[in-house]
Amino acid sequence: MSLTDLMSMAKPNLESREKILVKLIGKELLNCFQCIKCTSGCTALKLLELKPHEIVKLVSLGFVDELASSDIIWTCVTCLKCLQRCPRKASPYHVIIALRNLAVEREAKVPEGYLKAVSQIIETGLAESVQKVVTKKMETFDREGLKLPRITLPKESFQATFMKVMEER
């Protein structure tokens, strides 16, 4: 479903809009004058039809609920070009991150990769599991075989604090 379809029946929700604004450092989002520099350089535009200028405009109009439950916010590659090039410091990147955070708070669907990373951090401290690598000659190596030092995992107090921050809104 395209964003236009999503919005045609929607009503702005100013309370939800405020939830995004407080997450942003300052309220630069409202400075956006739709020059579309962000969208013209967006990595995710061509293949996934992400249009950062639309996201920014929709948030400033109050269509936050629709965006937070849409797949479109998960298409950002985080290349940071939009933020670098924005003449008004509106930072579509930070708006998208704030929308993703809101989606998580509301328990909307979140791509599995992110959920896996977080549960992995709680378990081991690292976001990924340690892999064995296979060379082109089909030899298998792990860290030990490559004479790399052992990984020192964080103290237990780390896990407890991390879980506490994750649960706070």
Place this chain on the structure above:
Amino acid sequence: MKVAVFWGCRILTSQYAYEMSIRQAFPRLDVELVDLPEFHCCGDPVKSMNDVAANYLATRVLALASTTGLDNLLVPCNRCHFVASESKYFMEKNGKISQKITSLLKEEGLEYNPSIKVWHTIDFLHNLVGLDDIKKAVRKPLLGLKLATHVGCQIIRYSDLGRVDDAENPRKLDELVGALGAETVDYAEKLDCCGANLMYSHTDTALSLAGTKMKALQNLMVDGLVVSCPDCGLMFDFKQKDAEATVGAKLDLPVLYYTQLLGWSLDIEQKQLGLHLNQSPVEKLLARVSI
């Protein structure tokens, strides 16, 4: 010179060649590496879930770095470098976040120290070690090689944080390659992203971004692609064969880390630099410089 190192998950769990080549090459340039007492995630994937938790993780890394007594922290991964730099920026500019994180760290007896400086492989070698010292250390100049560089996204943007190189025209990696005697090319797709971050949600699109860039590079007839980020290494080297299908072309491009190339020209043995771990045909490139 002594420097603390924060490796990050991608390097520690699969991009071993980057770690091996840094551990081998840096001491040859009189740099002693000091690992942090604990290893954990920098917070990057957590940013999308809970920004405060991500900043807590990144600032904890900075606080752990300070426990080594050193002021310089090397962060060889682009994503980790960005998250660490942005947290540092928030700790210094944003009272609300900094207060919250300071109290969380205090619970564990840790403290953020603003004197910590965050370096990436590229600016560490370019600004602190210096091109002249690298040139002097080279034993095997890479004469006749024509290479392309890919600096990645997050170490050059956004400039408010103070980044490793210019956002629109990064030159440092090219100059570092030049210091080893090889030539670099400028190309239209130089700033195009490798797509790694989409591996969490849109795998095919991620591979197609990487594949499109490699296809363009093959048409330029370069001898290889030089990267300096474990995500870019994963996409261009480890996933090169997977990317073929998404762009409908045979991909056969040697891809290696700058530190592998550096180590090679410092005459370090191939296996110590993890050159046997690269999945792309690096032997093609190495054969061109072998005497």
